[in-house]
Amino acid sequence: MKLFDVYPLYNVTPISAKGIEVWDDKGEKYLDFYGGHAVISIGHTHPHYVKRIKDQLDQMAFYSNSVQNPLQEAVAEKLGVLSGCEEYDLFMCNSGAEANENALKMASFHTGKSKVIAFNNGFHGRTSAAVAATDNPSINAPINKQQEVTFLALNDFDAFEKAITSDDYCAVILEAIQGVGGLDEPTTAFYQFIAEKCKENNVVLIADEVQSGYGRSGKFFGFQHHGVQPDIISIAKGMGNGFPVGGVLIHEKFTPSYGLLGTTFGGNHLACAASLAVLEVLENENLIKNAAELGAYFKTKAAEIPEIKKVKGRGLMIGLEFDFEVAELRKKMIVEQHMFTGSAKNKKLLRFLPALNITKADIDLFFDGLKKAL
Incomplete structure (x- = not known):
């Protein structure tokens, strides 16, 4: 048997790996300024992370959600406190x-409706409703296209209103x-306008924080830059x-019931150990503050390179825009x-998504390498 060939791979x-070194x-060393699509939040093989998972593995790796798992409660409590989302x-x-699939499902349960508003260039996943709400026809199979999704331009107030x-929607989803x-x-004005109109029209506002969450933007969640309160927040990476x-x-205004949502592997003991380790390191090493400060430093360094036409994003979720396609540069x-x-x-x-515990020296190395590549 061979692998189903769907990924173009570098050689x-x-x-x-350790930290940002791979x-x-x-025996060649690489510096990881991408973190596997923003997944590596506290650095490769962080010692606290490794210990947490090893210790849990020695005790118990998995059991299903048919029994009590206090680790899930510990994750929920810690996450609520650090994110400020205790409600x-x-x-x-x-x-x-x-x-995102479960977020959209909850919105549909709550409203009794099925249509969704999403935005141009948005990405929410590759499964049923999540991929239907993703603005990429090439990854939407006919079975996905049965979902009713309206795509709008970001920051177009008139089109959104x-x-x-004009129609019955269950949810608005955006990053x-x-x-x-x-x-x-x-x-900020547009995000607040969305929140206001969702409330007026009894539509569920879903904040997709899969990539921008967990401190990456310089706040725990990206929507917190805009002073809004979503109904549902999705997280991962x-x-x-x-x-x-x-x-x-x-949000606690939604009423749960047995069987409403479910998963075999979700919230298993090892997943909880990993999640707790990340939250503990984020807190103990002040990594959200570090992301905000190093994001600002990164932008000052980028301003020194004339080939960079625009710097986009916040914190350590940054894009460098050039006036040429970057495939060869990458x-x-x-x-x-x-x-x-x-x-x-x-x-x-070109996207820059490193671990949140990088240093100014690491950013200096990145720009030295970028200048040479340019």
Whole structure:
């Protein structure tokens, strides 16, 4: 048997990593400024993270959600305090797509409706309703296209008001900072307008924080830059630092019932250990503050490079926009400079999504490598 060939791969085989340093099977060292799509939030093989998972593995790796698991309660309590979202309940799952799937399902249960408003260049996952709400026809199969989704331009007040008042919608879903789409953001005025109109029209507001959450933007959640309160918040990526885990924060105004949502693997003992380790490191090492401060430092360094036409994003969720397509530049960064970076739907954008505990010295190394590659 061979692998189903769906990924274009660089000729690099990582076998070990620590912090932002990654070594391949030939002993070559690389610097990871992409974190596997913003997943590595506290650095590769962080000692506290490794110990937490090893200790849990020695005790118990898994049991289903048919028994009590106090670790889930510990995750919910810690997450509520650190994020400032104590008025929400936590449902744990396994990925960002599953988080958004359950968020949309809850919105539909709550309203009794099925149509969704999403935004151009948004990305919410690759499963049923989540991929239908993703603005990429090439990954939407006919079975997904049965979902009714209206796509609108970000920051178009008139189009949004016309849409939400002209039809029956269950949900509006948006990213505070678009990841795959290219680091575009709703303005504060627009996000607040969305929240206001959702409330007026009894539509559920879903904040997709799968990539922008967990401190990456310089606040715990990206929507917190805009002074809004979503009804549902989806989380994943940085939540487990590489362990597959996701979650849905559901406002306490929603009423749960047995069987409403469910999962076999979600919130298992190892996932909880990983999640607790991440939250503890975020708190103990002040990594959200570090993300905000280093994001500002990154932008001052970027301003020194004339080839960079625009810097997009917040904190350590940053895109560098050039006046040329960056595929060759990204290849040079990994092959010649031994640095991992990311691409986007915007082919002129280079994405920078490192662990939140990087240093100014690490950013200096990134820009040294970028200048050489340019």
